Amino acid sequence: MSQNYRLDFLKSELSNEEMFGKVSQVFSLLSDSTRLKIFWLLCHSKECVINIAQIMNMTMPAVSHHLRVLKDSGLIESYRDGKEVFYTASVTEKDNSETKKKYPELYKMVEDKLKTISSILGVVIDSSEIVPIMNYII
Secondary structure (H helix, E strand, O other): OHHHHHHHHHHHHOOOOOHHHHHHHHHHHOHHHHHHHHHHHHHOOOOEEEHHEEEEEEOOHHHHHHHHHHHHHHHHHEEEOOOOOEEEEEEHHHHOOHHHHHHHHHHHHHHHHHHHHHHOOOOOOHHHHHHHHEEEEE
């Protein structure tokens, strides 16, 4: 009986086009390895364009392009400190454990995909990267 309920629930969730559309958009945004690396960096620190360009060994216009795409999507945010603009992963009031409890299947799917991406790129991705993505989706 429990298995049928789970399958019925999963089947009903498949009709949630908005959620799957958002998940698809996130994966599309992060399918660019440079953009994923910048996002990963900003999940762990707050940086300005100059620092990101130096760390990534890229030009400032190229970094600015990726930052604009990530910011327009809502995955990152910026703030001004004097003359510098700093970027970081978006933070909301939604708590990681709350999101994980409310959307366990979606959380697991995002977590699994990020683990696959991290193994391909050879970088470590932890739960702190999942939260901004989940907040974007929901």
